[in-house]
Amino acid sequence: MKVEMIALIFFCLGGVLVVTARAVDNSPADDVQHLGRRYAESTIASDISKIMDSMVQKNFVNFLLNQREKKSMPATMPEDPEVHIFNDLLTKDFTMWVHSKGDRSKSQ
Structure with a gap:
């Protein structure tokens, strides 16, 4: 799970670097491609957000289950x-x- 998280972070950082590099070379012919890239980047960000939310939900459920098991253990x-x-x-x-x-x- 940590490996997936690191891979997503590197993927996002790589996308940001590409976008900033191309933003410097801003020509009118690239406007259509630029909008397409922005759409693709927002979809990727949305997908990453969904993945992160599901990971947080799974961690929370596991935390609750572990707390329940700890409470049900006998004192002696x-x-x-x-x-x-x-x-x-x-x-x-x-x-x-x-x-x-x-x-x-x-x-x-």
Whole structure:
């Protein structure tokens, strides 16, 4: 993407240099060609503007997606051994509680 941007910049600068060089040699016969060149240059500038806008839009969407992924990440990492121990204790307590509730319903 950076290479495309640099190529577009060089392309525009080259066009500007050609236009300024030909503007010095301003003869009446070249007026028609000059208008054609101006039209072509404005179309190129418009195309470059559209390309730049689409690149900015894609970058913005990627930025928003990355921010969303960062927000959805858990605060504690599951690789932490203390978290594993705590989770194991909670699951054991919960399963014991569920089994104890099941035993009571059978006895009644």
